[in-house]
Amino acid sequence: MTATHLHLLLNHVPVLGTAFGLGLLAFGIWRKSNDLQKAALGTFVIAALFGVPAYLTGEPAEEGIESLPGVTGGFIERHESAASIAFTGILILGVIALLGLLFFRRGKDVAAPFAILVMLGAFAVTGLMAWTANLGGQIHHIEIRPNHTPLMTYPDKDRD
Numbered sequence: 001m002t003a004t005h006l007h008l009l010l011n012h013v014p015v016l017g018t019a020f021g022l023g024l025l026a027f028g029i030w031r032k033s034n035d036l037q038k039a040a041l042g043t044f045v046i047a048a049l050f051g052v053p054a055y056l057t058g059e060p061a062e063e064g065i066e067s068l069p070g071v072t073g074g075f076i077e078r079h080e081s082a083a084s085i086a087f088t089g090i091l092i093l094g095v096i097a098l099l100g101l102l103f104f105r106r107g108k109d110v111a112a113p114f115a116i117l118v119m120l121g122a123f124a125v126t127g128l129m130a131w132t133a134n135l136g137g138q139i140h141h142i143e144i145r146p147n148h149t150p151l152m153t154y155p156d157k158d159r160d
Helices: 003-010 012-031 034-056 058-065 073-103 112-140
Strands: none
Touching (some): 003 034, 003 058, 012 112, 034 112, 073 112
16 A cells, blocks of 8 residues: 555545544534444544544645656645645544543533534635545546546437
């Protein structure tokens, strides 16, 4: 397994984990379920833990693909810059979630203001993770790049 392959495998967990945790936390707040809110905090901790190797495999992954046809440094640099911001955000979210789990353990309910603040932070981090993932996808998937024009057009089915 190459560093590029490992990076591509790992990076989905923090991206999807923050989105899933956000939904779980919002549902837990709405249902006033302490267990769901704690599960969401745990999800953020796990997403942050997976964010570390995903981030650390980015540079070796870059070395493995930078010479491929269609891959340009500009796309890699944009992804790398966004990844630094998203990584910082997910680490902060993970630490806050871990502190919340420690503070609200053993039957204590998660305080509503704390849960709402975490939800707002999770919303921001989810956006950062999605932005970073989109930029990463553009490195090798020209079809999702802005202003992409298909090289080949297909005939309209209704015309014959």
